[in-house]
Amino acid sequence: MNTCIVGVGSYAPEKILDNKYFESIVDTSDEWIRTRSGIVERRQADENTAASDLAIKAANRALIDAKMEAKELDLIIVATATPDMFFPSTACLVQRGIGARAVMSFDIGAGCSGFLYGLAAAESFAKNGYNNILVIGSEILTRITDYEDRSTCVLFGDAAGAFILRKCGEDRGIIASYYGADANSWESLCMPAGGTRMPASMESVKNRMHYLKMEGNEVFKIAVRAMADSAVKTLDKAGIGAEKVSLLITHQANIRIIEATAKRLDISMDRVYINLDRYGNTSAASIPLAFDEALRNGRIKKGDYVLLVAFGAGFTWGGTLIRW
Numbered sequence: 001m002n003t004c005i006v007g008v009g010s011y012a013p014e015k016i017l018d019n020k021y022f023e024s025i026v027d028t029s030d031e032w033i034r035t036r037s038g039i040v041e042r043r044q045a046d047e048n049t050a051a052s053d054l055a056i057k058a059a060n061r062a063l064i065d066a067k068m069e070a071k072e073l074d075l076i077i078v079a080t081a082t083p084d085m086f087f088p089s090t091a092c093l094v095q096r097g098i099g100a101r102a103v104m105s106f107d108i109g110a111g112c113s114g115f116l117y118g119l120a121a122a123e124s125f126a127k128n129g130y131n132n133i134l135v136i137g138s139e140i141l142t143r144i145t146d147y148e149d150r151s152t153c154v155l156f157g158d159a160a161g162a163f164i165l166r167k168c169g170e171d172r173g174i175i176a177s178y179y180g181a182d183a184n185s186w187e188s189l190c191m192p193a194g195g196t197r198m199p200a201s202m203e204s205v206k207n208r209m210h211y212l213k214m215e216g217n218e219v220f221k222i223a224v225r226a227m228a229d230s231a232v233k234t235l236d237k238a239g240i241g242a243e244k245v246s247l248l249i250t251h252q253a254n255i256r257i258i259e260a261t262a263k264r265l266d267i268s269m270d271r272v273y274i275n276l277d278r279y280g281n282t283s284a285a286s287i288p289l290a291f292d293e294a295l296r297n298g299r300i301k302k303g304d305y306v307l308l309v310a311f312g313a314g315f316t317w318g319g320t321l322i323r324w
Contacts, residue, residue: 001167001168002167002171004167004174005163006164008062009060009064009065009292010159011161012054013049015044015046016041016042017041017043017142025147033154038255038276039155039277040278041278041279042156042157045142050084051078051140052084052094052138054138054159055090055094058138058160058161058288062162063134065164072132074104075103075122076106077121077133078106078118079114079117080114081141081313082138082139082141090138092105094134094136110284111313112286113318116308118137119165119320120179121135122135122163134162136160136162137282137285137287138160138161139283141156141157141281144191144212146208154280155253157279161287172323172324173322175305177318178230180317180318182315183314183315186313187215189215191211191213220257223257224260227260228261230311230317230318231309234321235265235307235319235321238321242266242267245265245267245305246301246304248267249307250308251287251312252274252276252286255274273299275290284312287308300324303323307320308320
């Protein structure tokens with residue numbers, strides 16, 4: 001029995017922050033941002049919106065797509081690095097918000113790889129009797145972005161994306177997956193304060209330690225290698241070659257990382273879906289957001305092999321091959 005995707009949905013806030021906005025607040029330029037990242041604009045949630053709010057909107061769209069009601073769900077998983085609060089979980093807040101039953105609901109914290117980790121968990125639960133599993137990636141990264149740091153403030157945006165999965169007896173769904181993690185370079189991408197290692201204090205706030213910190217060059221080198229390896233190992237497990245992949249959807253972090261991954265697989269860029277230019281890096285939301293767009297734009301058709309690849313803080317990484 002495979003685990004199939006029966007519903008897909010996504011949501012991004014209406015407010016757009018374009019590159020011109022960043023030219024007005026830090027020492028940067030539209031050309032520099034486009035060349036280094038490939039980003040033109042990104043979305044920002046308003047001050048009254050939390051990660052669960054975006055997740056609920058994406059979830060409701062996925063439920064409509066699946067032609068089902070929230071009361072039919074058996075499990076809710078939310079991947080996020082920007083939860084509403086430490087507890088309760090964002091997944092529990094989503095459960096209440098969409099009117100689901102009192103089913104198991106929990107969060108996954110795996111950075112930008114979180115959504116793929118969520119798919120792995122969903123597949124395992126599906127094989128153990130759970131049906132109609134909702135997996136969401138939801139992020140409000142603009143809340144933890146330091147708008148005084150020119151190297152990182154231009155990169156991140158807010159969005160959510162959702163899949164509904166269930167067991168199916170057909171030759172489709174999740175075909176193969178590969179995952180890994182290595183914490184030896186964790187300091188290269190982290191938010192230092194706010195947890196038990198460095199609780200919130202006057203000093204931590206003054207020193208801007210509650211914002212995302214990233215060593216871009218180090219992250220880039222590791223991400224290129226990890227995403228390419230994840231893609232290759234996922235295809236190896238599936239027993240198919242890259243030439244059979246109809247569409248590659250990677251975590252939308254940086255255009256150069258995406259291009260390097262495609263090159264390693266010898267996949268032309270016309271078989272790669274990119275919406276990084278319009279949304280920026282939305283962490284755990286980026287893959288389901290891109291998948292939903294690609295599906296609605298006719299880029300994914302019945303029988304297609306779609307390869308999903310991600311890399312995130314931790315460091316974490318993974319790949320999932322889906323047959324639509």
